[in-house]
Amino acid sequence: MRKQPIEITDYANTITAALRRGVLLTTKNGEKVNSMVIGWGHIGRIWELPVFVAYVRDNRYTREMLDANPEFTVNVPVNGFDKKAFTVCGTKSGREMDKLAEAGLTPVPPEVVSVPGLKECPLTLECRVIYREEQTAARLPEALRRRFYSVETEDHIAYFGEIVAAYLIED
Amino acid sequence: MRKQPIEITDYANTITAALRRGVLLTTKNGEKVNSMVIGWGHIGRIWELPVFVAYVRDNRYTREMLDANPEFTVNVPVNGFDKKAFTVCGTKSGREMDKLAEAGLTPVPPEVVSVPGLKECPLTLECRVIYREEQTAARLPEALRRRFYSVETEDHIAYFGEIVAAYLIED
Numbered sequence: 001m002r003k004q005p006i007e008i009t010d011y012a013n014t015i016t017a018a019l020r021r022g023v024l025l026t027t028k029n030g031e032k033v034n035s036m037v038i039g040w041g042h043i044g045r046i047w048e049l050p051v052f053v054a055y056v057r058d059n060r061y062t063r064e065m066l067d068a069n070p071e072f073t074v075n076v077p078v079n080g081f082d083k084k085a086f087t088v089c090g091t092k093s094g095r096e097m098d099k100l101a102e103a104g105l106t107p108v109p110p111e112v113v114s115v116p117g118l119k120e121c122p123l124t125l126e127c128r129v130i131y132r133e134e135q136t137a138a139r140l141p142e143a144l145r146r147r148f149y150s151v152e153t154e155d156h157i158a159y160f161g162e163i164v165a166a167y168l169i170e171d
Numbered sequence: 172m173r174k175q176p177i178e179i180t181d182y183a184n185t186i187t188a189a190l191r192r193g194v195l196l197t198t199k200n201g202e203k204v205n206s207m208v209i210g211w212g213h214i215g216r217i218w219e220l221p222v223f224v225a226y227v228r229d230n231r232y233t234r235e236m237l238d239a240n241p242e243f244t245v246n247v248p249v250n251g252f253d254k255k256a257f258t259v260c261g262t263k264s265g266r267e268m269d270k271l272a273e274a275g276l277t278p279v280p281p282e283v284v285s286v287p288g289l290k291e292c293p294l295t296l297e298c299r300v301i302y303r304e305e306q307t308a309a310r311l312p313e314a315l316r317r318r319f320y321s322v323e324t325e326d327h328i329a330y331f332g333e334i335v336a337a338y339l340i341e342d
Binding site for chain 1: 179180181182183184186187188190191210211212213214215216217218219222224226301302303304306307310311312315318319329
């Protein structure tokens with residue numbers, strides 16, 4: 001499959017807009033590949049590097065995957081998204097199933113990291129985690145804390161992923 | 172001065188590209204207004220809110236200002252930037268001087284927060300800090316840690332600012 005390299009600064013609009021509907025975050029540990037839906041994320045620069053920040057709850061399977069193999073891909077739909085794929089990836093846990101197969105998503109061999117992209121979500125950021133920060137939800141304003149957190153294992157971990165490759169997967 | 176409201180998702184490209192050259196981060200405490208140059212920052216969403224993340228070293232005057240009054244504006248030049256203004260804001264500390272006057276920057280009354288925008292950097296994000304996280308540079312990969320940090324007071328603090336207004340200042 002061909003890949004068209006892109007500049008992040010040309011696609012930050014697309015990525016921030018897509019987060020409002022949901023994009024996929026894919027991880028790999030051993031032979032297991034897993035995608036979850038994310039609606040939160042940050043794109044920008046830190047330490048003079050292009051970095052995507054992903055937020056994953058402590059109790060998530062993706063958190064286990066990331067801590068075992070700290071690389072991920074961000075997979076952004078560009079021509080609409082497949083409702084079934086997003087329902088599977090957004091509601092099931094990969095602990096007990098092969099979400100990609102269930103969701104009908106096709107892994108695409110990556111360029112730099114070990115985690116594949118997804119043919120159905122062609123705008124791809126390959127990221128390598130360079131920093132990890134456990135957030136403390138207890139320090140959030142009360143209304144946000146009550147809305148998003150009930151127990152401590154739901155606190156998010158911020159994964160700062162250096163963007164080491166960025167491209168559009170072409171058919 | 173007129174303000175043209177904008178959608179963040181239409182200007183994320185502009186903002187991420189501008190960070191490569193430098194944008195201004197303005198704070199206010201009492202009557203004192205201060206701007207520093209930043210080249211690091213993240214734009215995106217968390218807690219279902221549009222949020223700009225600014226990174227400020229612990230030993231900076233801006234850090235004192237932000238902790239006293241946790242609001243800031245991000246000020247992005249759109250038609251080139253004034254070298255003198257950026258040299259002043261990027262090399263001097265506001266502790267001992269009025270950087271805005273020195274830099275020839277004109278404050279513009281804000282819409283929601285207490286911190287002004289800047290006429291010369293018309294693309295404006297008004298932000299209210301909803302979360303603050305002290306980073307631990309010791310956990311960075313060795314090469315990055317050595318390049319950006321020598322003493323602990325240089326560690327960065329991540330200020331998560333909810334974007335409560337976004338606009339272009341028009342002449």
